[in-house]
Amino acid sequence: AARPGFVVTVLGARGGMLDGNLSAYMIRPAGDDRAVLCDAGTAMGGLVAAGRTGALDDIAVPRGSGLTRPGYVLTHTIRAYLISHAHLDHVAGLVVASPDDSAKPIYALPATLDDLSAHLFNWRIWPNFGDRGPPPALGKYHYRALTPGRAEPVPDTAMTVTAWPLDHGGVESTAFLIAANGISVLYMGDTGPDAVEGGHRLDDLWRAIAPEVAAHRLKAIVIEASYDDTRPDRMLFGHMTPTWVAATLRDLARQAGGLESLRGLTVLIGHVKYSLAAGPAPQEAIRRDLVRDAARSGLGGVRFLIAEQGLRLTVD
Numbered sequence: 001a002a003r004p005g006f007v008v009t010v011l012g013a014r015g016g017m018l019d020g021n022l023s024a025y026m027i028r029p030a031g032d033d034r035a036v037l038c039d040a041g042t043a044m045g046g047l048v049a050a051g052r053t054g055a056l057d058d059i060a061v062p063r064g065s066g067l068t069r070p071g072y073v074l075t076h077t078i079r080a081y082l083i084s085h086a087h088l089d090h091v092a093g094l095v096v097a098s099p100d101d102s103a104k105p106i107y108a109l110p111a112t113l114d115d116l117s118a119h120l121f122n123w124r125i126w127p128n129f130g131d132r133g134p135p136p137a138l139g140k141y142h143y144r145a146l147t148p149g150r151a152e153p154v155p156d157t158a159m160t161v162t163a164w165p166l167d168h169g170g171v172e173s174t175a176f177l178i179a180a181n182g183i184s185v186l187y188m189g190d191t192g193p194d195a196v197e198g199g200h201r202l203d204d205l206w207r208a209i210a211p212e213v214a215a216h217r218l219k220a221i222v223i224e225a226s227y228d229d230t231r232p233d234r235m236l237f238g239h240m241t242p243t244w245v246a247a248t249l250r251d252l253a254r255q256a257g258g259l260e261s262l263r264g265l266t267v268l269i270g271h272v273k274y275s276l277a278a279g280p281a282p283q284e285a286i287r288r289d290l291v292r293d294a295a296r297s298g299l300g301g302v303r304f305l306i307a308e309q310g311l312r313l314t315v316d
């Protein structure tokens, strides 16, 4: 049998103001068309873009489904949403797709579900497609509260999901460990460094997943680097820079038994903030910073990639 793997398809790659390309990562076991969507800042727009790059071509659309490929993927391939926090750049795609979406569970920590229910699916900002909140609750989306550190099977998929809370500038965000076939991928919503946030949630997360890393079961981490290294800490607003990404990966390595434990790990960088400034795109500076910071930090064994909409990545 083939080695177990995961396929990560980037439906939305950026942070900030680039509507149409905001955090959304479709994740599924390799060779399995049953996926979860981690955040949904962009959904349909990202599927259409991924359809154009060919990143959805390995998904078998049944003859006679009567649906476009992106339409089929939205309604049949994506079996559940995992939402890290309810900021608009992480949920806008879900909200606007909801009228034509299929029924699905939404997995999140309780605070995020409370925000979705109170402030989005409330008949004022949007019709209530949730299964609680202002009546009548249409019940298309089933809110499924996760308990930190406890793995839950995602129905109709081969995956389990485990959540841990993250600090994001005063808002609770979430890291999701997605596991299947003895391997896993970690999707991290927006977060700032413990030292800047004044907490210890990254440290707690790394301690919890260290055994997964030490055993080389963890194949990829999706983590944000919103700003390049010129950004001062007091202007991070709950976000990371390449220097902070490298520092926190070193913390993970320390918990997992040394830098060697990260060898072969793929780190996919998301949420790079779009910039209005003329000149090279911000991801160019971030790429340069990452190469330098990773080398300085002894992270030569890590494969860093910057997310781009329509990218399909297989890790195994």
Ligand SMILES: Nc1ncnc2c1ncn2[C@@H]1O[C@@H]2COP(=O)(O)O[C@H]2[C@H]1O
Binding pocket: 015, 016, 087, 089, 190, 237, 238
């Ligand atoms: N105190 C602040 N001053 C200015 N902008 C902020 C402040 N806090 C948050 N933001 C911005 O608001 C954005 C909300 O989404 P993000 O967390 O991606 O990134 C955040 C920052 O760009």
